Amino acid sequence: MPLSDRKIKILQAIINDYIATAEPVGSRTIAKKYDMGISSATIRNEMSDLEDMGLIYQPHASSGRIPSDLGYRLYVDKLMQKKELDESENQFLQSVVFQNINHIDYLMEETAKAISFLTKYTTIISEPVINRTILKQIRLLPLDDNSVLLVIATEENFIKNHIIHVSAPIPEEDLFVISGIINDILQGHSVDELDSETITELEEKLGIYKDFVPSLIHAVDATVKSAEKVQVHMSGTKNILAFPEFSDVQKAKDIFQTLEEKDVLVTLLGKSEEEEDGGLKIMIGTENNIQEMKDCSIITASYKMSETTRGSIGIIGPTRMDYSQVVSVLNTMVKNIENVLKSLSDNNKNP
Amino acid sequence: MPLSDRKIKILQAIINDYIATAEPVGSRTIAKKYDMGISSATIRNEMSDLEDMGLIYQPHASSGRIPSDLGYRLYVDKLMQKKELDESENQFLQSVVFQNINHIDYLMEETAKAISFLTKYTTIISEPVINRTILKQIRLLPLDDNSVLLVIATEENFIKNHIIHVSAPIPEEDLFVISGIINDILQGHSVDELDSETITELEEKLGIYKDFVPSLIHAVDATVKSAEKVQVHMSGTKNILAFPEFSDVQKAKDIFQTLEEKDVLVTLLGKSEEEEDGGLKIMIGTENNIQEMKDCSIITASYKMSETTRGSIGIIGPTRMDYSQVVSVLNTMVKNIENVLKSLSDNNKNP
């Protein structure tokens, strides 16, 4: 059966109305509200066809229609029109990013908050992974007789600290020398190139401070390990309670439970990396393969830095979500974040 | 009316039962379950007295009794017996603290998680404030031509980083010299002693790098400001949904809403500082003065470091919470945290 223009119009009306009200949409509602010059009876016939095509369905006999996952898919792929964010929203998103330019983790946290504030959906976001990025600076600073501070900076100006405990005090000048040696060896290399060869080299060069190498390596390693762990920030989970589809406490609890499991989130966010065209990945309802989330849609986008994907943002809401808004918010925010990351790493390329 | 031993026993039975079941407790239930050698009729009479005293009440005529806030108060002040944590719980709590010894924010985050995991209640925790603590190390490190990394360490080995953007590159040796000058001036002082006099002194000493002072001061200031902001970590909010008293989505939403407001949390946590005896502050029901939380009890404890209160932990649950468990978990955790903080600051006192 061909999908006539009129059918499309009706489908669109059903989806719009359902997104707005969360109530099954009846033929009369459409006839009255959208005034498309045909009677409710005709709409009824068309709706019956749409149902045969699997685009809408009735939650129970003789009730209004609800878009099916397939219906939303069609809407998202073909019908949805881009929504432009208005100036104030744009500015809000931009200010959030630029106010936290110096601290990646705050930046991520605030970004998540901002997005969930704007969209009223739940937002998850993964921090850029510094693994495989190039080390720029490794410094040792004296803290006190028993501790030395290790400061690691990557090419992109991500800073990590680690306190190393030492048995005997190391004079400041020596620390300076040691820092120099370490820097010579590691600078310009990625943290995962730390092999036994490098370690031997380090031990040799450090001479009398050779004993210091193990704890140093351990510290670097621990720092790297903690950086390798994908950090995930989440915000706006409680918004879920506002949607009538989750007014059943049990359902809400199930979703919260699922969102609590980090692996699930990482998997979800990971999906967006499959997308080639720097585009978004939209998973509608059952498409996300997680039983508990079958009534949710998830839209993810990943942000890059120097051509490599660094992390992703995901927005989770009921299948009845405002796809066009979410898409534009995500696009805007990815652009903002990429700009910031770029400006961070550009600092050291300009003269 | 005097509070006979028998009345106390009955009150205790009611509270225990209600904490466990969340159902109003009837006289027959007590007669059967707690077998105290008297009939339900006698218990009924006693319960009637307890009600007159305001310790229990009926949610509706001819239903079982529920402890009133006053009843819980009596229980908490006089009747409650200390519960000892078992070995595994103790170890769990300890391991959480010692595994995150080097990163205060992870430590707080994980502590909150651990407590809410153990108790099933919501946990909030405020990070130690570094304001007013003594600066130990201030260093500038070269990052690249346009940025300098500011590293600030306090007496207690809390580390903060800040990237300063500079218009012209500053040679490494100069940075070293500048670091030395700054250190001379600020080392041993608290961050809030940074007055105009100190700034002038700095400007004079820095000579040709005088122009650098404003951005430096700004960076130090920003770092201090961000440290002054009381960081609050929260965990286990979704546990709230598990309690039958909040099975009404609206109620749950109200509480979430309230918990979202940071000021509220800070105020709540602040209360514990009023307590003199290093003890806990228990606020039962309406005692916390927050309308939305009238059905919640909040137990807070604050942890000290070198005699000063640094932060607090709070546990939020229904008034029908397991007070004795919460009290012992809190006591244990405060001790653990204080130990860690002590070991951090001890490092520089031992030779």
Add this chain to the structure above:
DNA sequence: TGTTAGCACTCACAAGGGTAGAGTGCTAAT
């Protein structure tokens, strides 16, 4: 042939009524 009016039918939801069960308060007996 597509469109519409009309009608019978279905279903969810709310309101009303009846019942069972848990619990109380009171009284009289022990």
Add this chain to the structure above:
DNA sequence: ATTAGCACTCTACCCTTGTGAGTGCTAACA
């Protein structure tokens, strides 16, 4: 002082009924 017994109350649950929204079908219409 304690207890057994009884009348009473209130909630929770179930069942019934009525209403409104919405459908599908048929027959009439342009």
